[in-house]
Amino acid sequence: MTMSIGAGMTAGQAYAALAFGSAAYIAISSGLLSDAVDLMGDALSQVGTGVAYVYHFLQASVFEIARYVRDVLEEIATHLRKTWQEIKRFPKFYLPEDFWPEVYDFKVDYLQRNPWAFLLNYNGPGATRNPNHPTNVNRAWVKTNFQRPIPPWNTQLDEFPYASSWQGGQPFAEGRYVNAGQNHQEGLALNTFYRKRLRYGGGRPFLVVPIPSLVAIAHLFD
Secondary structure: OOOOOOOOOOHHHHHHHHHHHHHHHHHHHOOOHHHHHHHHHHHHHHOOOOOHHHHHHOOOOHHHHHHHHHHHHHHHHHHHOOOHHHHHHOOEEEEEOOOOHHHHHHHHHHHHHOHHHHEEEEOOOOOOOOOOOHHHHHHHHHHHHHOOOOOOOOEEEEEEOOOOEOOOOOOOOEEEEEEHHHHHHHHHHHHHHHHHOOOOOOOOEEEEEEEOOHHHHHHHOO
16 A cells, blocks of 8 residues: 655654544444544544545455454453443544554553453643653653663564553553554554543543454455
8 A cells, every 4th residue: 555645744644644544434434433533633634635544444345344343342341341332432542453563463462461451541641741740650660671771673662551541550561672663653643542532631541442454354254
């Protein structure tokens, strides 16, 4: 897939916008219209055109995507012992394997072992101005326990649960080195999610929703 990048836009911003566009498509497909409106606005605000994601997501039909996303959310509801109606009300941060495969693998591995982490709470804004902010405390703990003296080339230390969540840091968080570009792109998308969907509301709960490769999704319904 190719995508033109508008003037002044970095590759990371473009891919973050593409991820929001794809997430909006998923939200529309599964009937999560309130999510779709906000996510589409995020994509269109970052990219001059919102058409690039359509090409990608038409590789799998709307019906296939909708069925799969509903199955994922129902599985999350079971893990969290919540109803389907409760799960639908939480804001959702989509984690697409097609865009951030190394980030996706790390977080899905963690979620398989710790399904409670599908539901996180945002720490709130202010970390850039306050070294004692919980987000910075969480990041420092992860670095102390998982940072290597010489990291692998072109990688960054990622953490999950997110340092920007109540559940990040000690004692639950883990760190893993992932592709630097993917980590940066996910960070852009997550920050936009906090701003647009959570309105920077400290303590607000949200779901982390992994979305496997759409090629794999399509094969499920062959």
